[in-house]
Amino acid sequence: MGTKPFRLFLVLIFVLVYSVLANNYYGHHHLNANRQRITLNGLFTNSHYPSIHFALEQVNAQLLSPINLQFHLDETEGTIKCDVGTSVKTFFDMMNRSSSSLGVIFTDACQTVLSYISETATYFRLPVISFTDSDLSLLAKDRYPYFYHIVPSDHAHNLVRKQLLQYFNWTRFGLIYQHGSKYTLVANDFSNLTAMDKKLFEVNLTRGLAYRHGPIWQANNERYIETLLKDFKTRDVRIIIANFNQTVARHMFCQAAREQVYGSRYQWIILGYPSSSPWWNEPTHCSQQEIVRAMNGTLQTRVPQFSMDENANRSEFVSEYIKSFSKFENDYFDAYAYDTIWSLAYFYRLKLTSNQSNTEVFKNIIDDIDFIGATGRVRYLDGGRIGEVLVEQFVACRMMNNETCTIPCYEEEEDCHLTVVKIFRATYSESKDGPPILYTLNPIMWHGNGPPRDRTNQTVQFEHIYPSVFISISICSGIGLFMSCAFLAFNIHFRSHRYIRMSSPTLNNIILCGCMLAYISMILMGINSSLFREKSYVGTIMNIFCPTRVWILCISFTLAFGSMFSKTWRVHSIFTNINTTKRGIHDSRLLAIVGVLLTIDLIFLIVWQILDPIRRVLVYSAPHRLKDNQDIEIIPYREECKSKNMSLWFVVLVLNKGLLMFYGSFLSWKTRHVTMPALNDSRYIGLSVYIVFICCTLGSLVIFIPSEQMQFSYFLRSFFIVICTTATVCLVFVPKIIEVYRDPHSKKRQPKVTNRLHPNQGRPIVLTVQHLNAILSDNQDLKLVLSMQEETLNRLFDQLNGPRVENRITTVTEPFEMERLIVCNDGADEEDDEDDGDDDDEEEEKEEDSSSGDECHLQFITSNASLQPGRVARAVSLCLFNKVQLGRISWPEAASDSRYSIPSQDIHHFASSSASKTLRRQAYHNSFSIFKNSRNSEHSAVAKDNHASLQNFEPLFDGLVLLDETRLDDMLETDLISTVNG
Secondary structure (H helix, E strand, O other), rough: OOOHHHHHHHHHHHHHHHHHHHHHHHHHHHHHHHHHEEEEEEOOOOOHHHHHHHHHHHHOOOOOOOEEEEEEEEEEOOOOOOOOHHHHHHHHHHHHHHOOOOOOOHHHHHHHHHHHHHHHHOOOOOEEOOOOOOOOHHOOOOOOOEEEEOOOHHHHHHHHHHHHHHHHOOOEEEEEEOOOHHHHHHHHHHHHHHHOOOOEEEEEEEEOOOOOOOOHHHHHHHHHHHHHHHHHHOOOOEEEEEOEEEHHHHHHHHHHHHHOOOOOOEEEEEOOOOOOOHHHOOOOOOHHHOOOOOHHOOEEEEEOOOOOOOOOOOOOHHHHHHHHHHHOOOOOOOOHHHHHHHOOOOOHHHOOOOOHHHHHHHHHHHHOOOEOOOOOEEEEEOOOEEOOOOEEEEEEEEEEEEOOOEEEEOOOOOOOOEEEEEEEEEOOOOOOOOOOOOOOOOOOOOOOOOOOOOOOEEEEEEEOOOOHHHHHHHHHHHHHHHHHHHHHHHHHHHOOOHHHOOOOOOHHHHHHHHHHHHHHHHHHHHOOOOOOOOOHHHHHHHHHHHHHHHHHHHHHHHHHHHHHHHHHHHHHHHHOOOOOOOOOOOOOHHHHHHHHHHHHHHHHHHHHHHHHHOOEEEEEOOEEEEEOOEEEEEEEEEEEEOOOOOHHHHHHHHHHHHHHHHHHHHHHHHHHOOOOOOOOOHHHHHHHHHHHHHHHHHHHHHHHHHOOOOOHHHHHHHHHHHHHHHHHHHHHHHHHHHHHHHOOOOOOOOOOOOOOOOOOOOOOOOOOHHHHHHHHHHHHHHHHHHHHHHHHHHHHHHHHHHOOEEEEEOOOOOOHHHHHHHOOOHHHOOOOOHHHOOOOHHHOOOOOOOOOHHHHHHHHHHOOOOOOOOHHHHHHHHHHHHHHOHHOOOOOOOOOOOOOOHHHHOOOOOOOHOOOOHHHHHHHHHHHHHHHHHHHHHHHHHHHHHHOOOHHHHHHHHHHOOHHHHHHHHHHHOOOOOOOOO
């Protein structure tokens, strides 16, 4: 019993299955009998049978329209080669074999064969669909009006690459393409796309590559690629759009590795290849690691094998196909062949509703097809496919996880392998004409901190004086101005002080004015456009400041150095001029010298400004890159004050000032031994001239400093100006402040005669011809005077020693007459010294002569009993005229010897103070008293009876030269011998 029910159950199941199968068989047989048979003509170079047959089974199993259709594949016997003759013959054989006219041909023929077949099919009005080719040349509708792509064309790749440039904000790029219609057209199409947006994109460089295959061309190819890459480096092209085949790509990246055109500064974007094999592993002259290093980070655009849209609303047939075929390594375009069958199925479904011819219907209907296929959304526009395009990146990686690089390699690491990572999926919106939209699939990896810059970021940088440097120099200038103003106030307030009055205060005021202008010029040299916020009038302001700098600095030098030069010239003139009639040099003459120098400067500056005005000029220097960021290039520019012939004017100005400085320094050197209290600041003026000369000479070397080193140049100029200006001010006025502090009421009397210019005794005296002629003339005059004095003195001795003549005798009144013979006029001594100094330049020259020296001379005369009054008179007169000290005369031993000698080395020593006058008076009285006492005993009786009156006294000084103080001062002022040390 147990087995009988079980048997009945099995029989029942068998009957049911048989009934279902019988119904399906008879129904299907009845449906196929009513279906319209459609033949699909295919020309294949590779075997795509699995995908095509799978698609045909799905299409035939689905009821696509009220009219049943059955698709049949009419394919070539075997595959055709990429040969034009063979392929065209196969095409005609297919046409002859077909019992009816051909409907549509779909093929995977290569581009060369496809162009001939498509052009031939045009004459038969036969549509041709390619599911492998993307060549832009076949989209020319004037030549191939019935050709269609199921694979997105290269134009779609260019649209994605353009969108990629915008996505990363790359606006500047270069193009490299391989010669040939396929790659040349792609480059031209991309240039046209970017040319429509000139404001956004800039094609910086485009280079074609004539690559020839074969070993004999290898050296030429490498040399050409090397030159090409060097051009890109020179033109600073960072983003490189490349279109070439796989062979050229390997050699291109090999050379890029050697030229270092890769890494964080460069980005390559190539046209991808429909191949899953690692083409970069093919052997080249570079190592595998060099290729990996160069290709690391390279982007490529490529069509996907299967759609990457996980959210697409696919049909169950498409999902079944993807599930079945995605696990196998099929041909790259296998899914596009699958979508081609479905496209033709939809075409024939829509064609049945139209009464038009096959060709006309195909052109109209194909653009209306829209479905989700294995390769994404399938749509057509103008014979081209609107589909998905992938943006992939070559990544050097050590470890991958779910198509993501978890451990990347860096440039110098070894044992790295390239992998292709899908970065973006580019699809289109509902509008067929809109730009593609990029959807991120995986994060992109960069060599640096982000995407490379499309160019060196050129930053125009205004170079100017740093505020800290400018403020520091301005503070120093302010201190100098304050100090100069204080000295000026001091000089004006104490201008009546004897010490200040003797140093020509007017010229000192001019020196201070020049120094203050020099301090101001330092501030003006540091003023630049960065100090002004409003940039609209900066140019006008700087055009005013530029000539002002030159004017103030030039005038300041003339006022300060010109005044010091004039004072030095006066000292030199006093001590080198041997003309005895020359009077003192007044301040008015020195002011005239400064005025002449200032007039020359003003004329020069006015002519310069009229003929060739100084203006603000922007000077751009050579760009340089930052050390820490090579993508940033700094283009420095600076302001300069220039004129067209700046060098010529500058040379003239330097020659003018240089000659003045050189001559002033020469005069200072000539008068370096002068130490005159009457010219109390001559030594300090000379030191100031030396300092100005040295600082200006060193400061002139600043012009050899590169103009880029603006801070250093400005600092050095300011430093030398501060040094020479401050030194001048302090050397001229600090001693005066000290002297006024010591003698605030000017009570100390200056000596009337000063030490003269003493030559160095250790060096020989050098006399000029002019000096020798003057000395010879003076010698003749001295001989004449000496002879007159000897004659007079001899007569006087005869009168003193001889018998009485008539009633004339020598009386006690003779000292009065003898004093007139010996001493100088004392009228000048009674005057106040303060009244003698109205003119500083005409004051009498002083000498510091102590009274102790005079007393020594007095003791010498009084202690020498052999000296007679006449001999004293002769000696004193000789000393007065020859300007020597009395004690330095070689006295004769015998009274009969009337010759006196003066040492030659003492020719320059002479005293004319009040103490020396007292010495001469006392010498005469003492000597005369000795003589009178010796004669008293002999003539006492006669002296009592005969008295002579002063009215009858015969002058005893006839034949002598009256030597008063005025005459002596004039001689001392003008009759010195100038010496030059050898």
